[in-house]
Amino acid sequence: MSNSVVPGSKRPHVVVVGGGFGGLSLVRKxxxxxxxxxxxxxxxxxxxxxxxxxVATASLNPGDxxxxxxxxxxxxxxxxxxxxxxxxxxxxAKVLSLHGEVSVSYDYLVLANGVTTNFFGTPGAEEYSLPxxxxxxxLQVRDRLFANLEEFAINGQDEDLRIIVVGGGATxxxxxxxFAEFRNNDMPTTYxxxxxxxxxVTLLEMAPHVLGPFDEKLRDYAQRSLLKRxxxxxxxxxxxxxxxxxxxxxxxxxxxxxxxxGIVVWATGVTAHPTxxxxxxxxxxxxxxxxxxxxxxxxxxxxxxxxxxxxxPDPLPQLAQPAIQGGKHVAKLIKAxxxxxxxxxxxxxxxxxxxxxxxxxxxxxxxxxHAPKLTGFLAWIIWVALHIxxxxxxxxxxxxxxxxxxxxxxxxSHNAIVGETPYVVSKHKLEITPxxxxxxxxxxxxxxxxxxxxxxxxxx
Numbered sequence: 216m217s218n219s220v221v222p223g224s225k226r227p228h229v230v231v232v233g234g235g236f237g238g239l240s241l242v243r244k245x246x247x248x249x250x251x252x253x254x255x256x257x258x259x260x261x262x263x264x265x266x267x268x269x270v271a272t273a274s275l276n277p278g279d280x281x282x283x284x285x286x287x288x289x290x291x292x293x294x295x296x297x298x299x300x301x302x303x304x305x306x307x308a309k310v311l312s313l314h315g316e317v318s319v320s321y322d323y324l325v326l327a328n329g330v331t332t333n334f335f336g337t338p339g340a341e342e343y344s345l346p347x348x349x350x351x352x353x354l355q356v357r358d359r360l361f362a363n364l365e366e367f368a369i370n371g372q373d374e375d376l377r378i379i380v381v382g383g384g385a386t387x388x389x390x391x392x393x394f395a396e397f398r399n400n401d402m403p404t405t406y407x408x409x410x411x412x413x414x415x416v417t418l419l420e421m422a423p424h425v426l427g428p429f430d431e432k433l434r435d436y437a438q439r440s441l442l443k444r445x446x447x448x449x450x451x452x453x454x455x456x457x458x459x460x461x462x463x464x465x466x467x468x469x470x471x472x473x474x475x476x477g478i479v480v481w482a483t484g485v486t487a488h489p490t491x492x493x494x495x496x497x498x499x500x501x502x503x504x505x506x507x508x509x510x511x512x513x514x515x516x517x518x519x520x521x522x523x524x525x526x527x528p529d530p531l532p533q534l535a536q537p538a539i540q541g542g543k544h545v546a547k548l549i550k551a552x553x554x555x556x557x558x559x560x561x562x563x564x565x566x567x568x569x570x571x572x573x574x575x576x577x578x579x580x581x582x583x584x585h586a587p588k589l590t591g592f593l594a595w596i597i598w599v600a601l602h603i604x605x606x607x608x609x610x611x612x613x614x615x616x617x618x619x620x621x622x623x624x625x626x627x628s629h630n631a632i633v634g635e636t637p638y639v640v641s642k643h644k645l646e647i648t649p650x651x652x653x654x655x656x657x658x659x660x661x662x663x664x665x666x667x668x669x670x671x672x673x674x675x
Contacts, residue, residue: 382483
């Protein structure tokens with residue numbers, strides 16, 4: 216026996232699957248429309264994915280970048296939230312089936328459910344690497360990092376620890392840069408017993424450059440900035456296999472090498488969720504749902520797809536702006552359709568506002584439409600301001616501003632946001648003498664002096 220979820224009025228019922236950028240953009244645009252809305256998501260929160268890597272590298276709390284989806288009703292009474300996973304869609308009856316024998320009827324359906332990690336069939340990648348696409352995954356990366364560091368602080372001081380990031384796109388570059396800055400700036404103080412030179416951050420990329428979609432000048436700047444932070448940058452390098460203790464890679468000349476690693480972060484590639492296969496919708500490249508010039512699903516009247524999950528005649532980048540603009544367009548079309556004016560709505564046209572990526576403190580690249588290409592401090596300031604402004608909710612903006620300010624503006628603060636780590640059992644007799652403590656403290660002071668001198672030389 217199934218539970219049927221239907222609106223209490225006779226107004227058109229708009230069902231939105233997915234509470235990401237596109238889904239929320241559409242819901243809010245229908246605030247004053249004469250419709251009832253049901254927002255469905257498998258999570259009760261929206262995740263601001265562009266800052267997930269900051270959670271993974273212990274700079275932000277997960278709550279800083281997540282927003283309670285039910286809070287959308289605070290300023291909009293024609294929407295209700297339903298937590299669930301869509302298992303199938305009956306397009307003739309206009310009914311969605313959710314896991315747990317729940318059904319939802321609709322007049323208009325908008326699929327804005329996003330995508331998931333694509334491992335490209337790489338052996339061992341799904342089993343042993345850590346994706347960076349969800350809040351839980353970011354926390355897993357963070358906790359693995361500190362578990363490794365605590366283990367090495369007791370038992371691995373004579374060994375090397377490698378952190379591997381797979382993928383030279385914006386997420387990979389930002390994650391590798393953040394790991395490197397943590398190693399360079401924080402670890403000399405917080406982990407003086409570890410030799411910084413034995414902690415490696417490796418970025419793997421199949422292409423001959425990082426940040427492929429960006430201008431060549433910006434790609435070159437990003438590469439120099441990564442190398443300046445001592446990131447072990449390996450271009451023209453393919454991942455052949457991910458193992459429990461590292462990665463087997465292949466260079467352009469075909470030579471293979473095994474890189475032992477404690478952490479492998481998979482920051483490349485996305486694809487549609489497998490559940491979409493059961494939704495009876497046409498799928499194109501990467502499993503994305505095929506749509507027309509109005510973002511309407513092909514051969515499915517009154518069904519739309521927006522954001523990363525959609526692919527139209529002119530494929531759009533899988534970024535926040537196409538999803539936001541797509542949500543607004545479909546909302547406009549639905550409102551016009553309910554008034555019998557759908558023919559007055561022009562086809563969707565994406566307005567490219569540009570894109571950006573950060574490598575670390577005072578270092579970023581920005582391609583902003585109708586503006587010069589930017590690098591360095593100015594691009595970084597714009598990146599910080601834009602990301603804080605785009606967050607949902609003032610509490611999130613305020614908390615993120617405080618935490619990022621603590622990280623970037625106050626050099627004396629090394630307070631990482633950590634979770635629980637397993638208890639470490641020493642594999643040998645551990646005795647810390649006063650002399651060893653003095654040596655460790657001396658090493659920290661020497662590293663700080665060297666870093667200060669290097670920064671002074673760079674400024675002069």
